[in-house]
Amino acid sequence: MDLEEYLLSHTDPEPEHLKHLYRDANLQLLYPRMLSGHLQGRLLKMLTQMIAPMRALELGTFAGYSALCIAEGLPEGATLDTVEIFDELQPFLESHLTGAPYADRVRLHIADAMEIVPRLAAEQGKFDMAFIDADKRLYPEYYDMLMPLMNPGGWILADNTLWDGKVLDDKKDTGESRHNRQASSIARFNDMVAADRRVEKLILPLRDGLTIIHLKQ
Helix, strand or coil: CHHHHHHHHCCCCCHHHHHHHHHHHHHCCCCCCHHCCCHHHHHHHHHHHHHCCCEEECCCCCCHHHHHHHHCCCCCCEEEEEECCCCHHHHHHHHHHCCCCCCHHEEEEEEEHHHHHHHHHHHHHCCCEEEEEHHHHHHHHHHHHHHEEEEEEEEEEEECCCCCHHCCCCCCCCCCCCCHHHHHHHHHHHHHHHHCEEEEEEEECCCCCCEEEEECC
């Protein structure tokens, strides 16, 4: 048994509907490793239970795995707005959200997050929790957008903030490839958060890095 197997064997089991979604994503979607997966999914559910947000937001739905984990942890009457820019994912998402446990708490938006999120906040109120897992090149812009749209004491979770260790590369900002641009933007996001005195912050070395940000009251 390797370390990952040990961790999973000592973590709450993955619900059956998420096992089914994970299997279908690996069969039908490109880059299925982008899914949160069992360990991170259980953490997202637990963190959501601890935060107990009434208004939650997700940037980057992909296959819907993390959305259903967050929805599972929401209190009664709470909602999750999840935003995905790629409309080709909509049939897959709708097929797995329809009838899934806690899917009634999820509102799917196929749209550009930079355009729709401020409108959602203006129409329905600010957010108590946000999970960033969309275009890595836009992490700094997402952070600037979200900060005034969060309630005092709110929480922001950001995925992939270690980017396979590429954030340590002093030459990450060469602009020679999309991968370098992603690493550069994530490193800039990390620096922004680290310097922001409005928040408490912690990076967990889980999978590809998960940053937990708490807005001070």
